[in-house]
Amino acid sequence: AQTVTQSQPEMSVQEAETxxxxxxxxxxxxxxxxxxxxxxxxxxxxxxxRQEAYKQQNATENRFSVNFQKAAKSFSLKISDSQLGDxxxxxxxxxxxxxxxxxxxxxxxxxxx
Amino acid sequence: xxxISQKPSRDICQRGTSLTIQCQVDSQVTMMFWxxxxxxxxxxxxxxxxxxxxxxxxSGFVIxxxxxxxxxxxxxxxxxxxMSPEDSSIYLCSVAQDPQGAREKLFFGSGTQLSVL
Numbered sequence: 001a002q003t004v005t006q007s008q009p010e011m012s013v014q015e016a017e018t019x020x021x022x023x024x025x026x027x028x029x030x031x032x033x034x035x036x037x038x039x040x041x042x043x044x045x046x047x048x049x050r051q052e053a054y055k056q057q058n059a060t061e062n063r064f065s066v067n068f069q070k071a072a073k074s075f076s077l078k079i080s081d082s083q084l085g086d087x088x089x090x091x092x093x094x095x096x097x098x099x100x101x102x103x104x105x106x107x108x109x110x111x112x113x
Numbered sequence: 114x115x116x117i118s119q120k121p122s123r124d125i126c127q128r129g130t131s132l133t134i135q136c137q138v139d140s141q142v143t144m145m146f147w148x149x150x151x152x153x154x155x156x157x158x159x160x161x162x163x164x165x166x167x168x169x170x171x172s173g174f175v176i177x178x179x180x181x182x183x184x185x186x187x188x189x190x191x192x193x194x195x196m197s198p199e200d201s202s203i204y205l206c207s208v209a210q211d212p213q214g215a216r217e218k219l220f221f222g223s224g225t226q227l228s229v230l
Contacts, residue, residue, distance in 0.1 A: 033217050035218075035219070042223070043223060043226065044221065044223045044224070045156075045205065045207075045224075047218060047219070047220070050217070050218060091155060091156070093219070095217065095219070100158075101219055103155045103156045105154070105155045106155055
C-alpha cells in the first residue's frame, strides 16, 4: 500500500523568508509522480508543483522548488521569498499508474507579516 | 489546465435528506474522481467515475449511500443520500487529465461545503 506522511501539522514563516515543508512516502512502485497542492481558505485545491520519479532533476516553479530524494523516498517543498498569499494548507500527494492519488494529512502554513 | 465547475458551493441540509452535487469539466476527460475532505482532514477518495460504466468505490463507501452518475465525458454527479451529521464535509470533484490529454495531473473543482443538521 502507498502512504504519504507529512510530519509537520503546522508551520509559520516570516514574510520574505524561506520555509521547507517535509513529505515522505512509501511505495514499491518505480514509476510514479509526486505533487504538492495548496488549499487556501477558499477551498480550491491548486497544483503547486509536480515531480516525475524518473527524473533526477528537481522540479522548480518560480518561488517553489522541491528536493526529491528517491532512495530516501523524501519529497520536500521549499518556498522562497514567502508571501502572505502563500498562507494555506499544503498537501503532498503521490500518484501511481492508473491515476490513483494518495494524499498526506497536510501542513498548515502561516506567513507572518 | 482543466476548468472544473462544481455546484452547489455550499449547502445546509436536514438529516435524512439527500443532496446532489454537480461537476462540469470544460473538456472531455476519461476519469473523474470524487473526494471527501472531513473537517481538518486530508482528502479521501470516494469513487472513480468512468463514462459508460458503474463507478468504482473505495473501501468504506457504497453506491447506496453515494450514488454517482457519469452520463458523458464532461459531467458527473455525486449524491449524498440519507444524510447524517457525520456526512458534513467538503466534497471535491477532480479529473486527472488536462485538455491536452496528459493524465498525470489532478485538477479540482472548488468543492462543496456540506453541513448536515
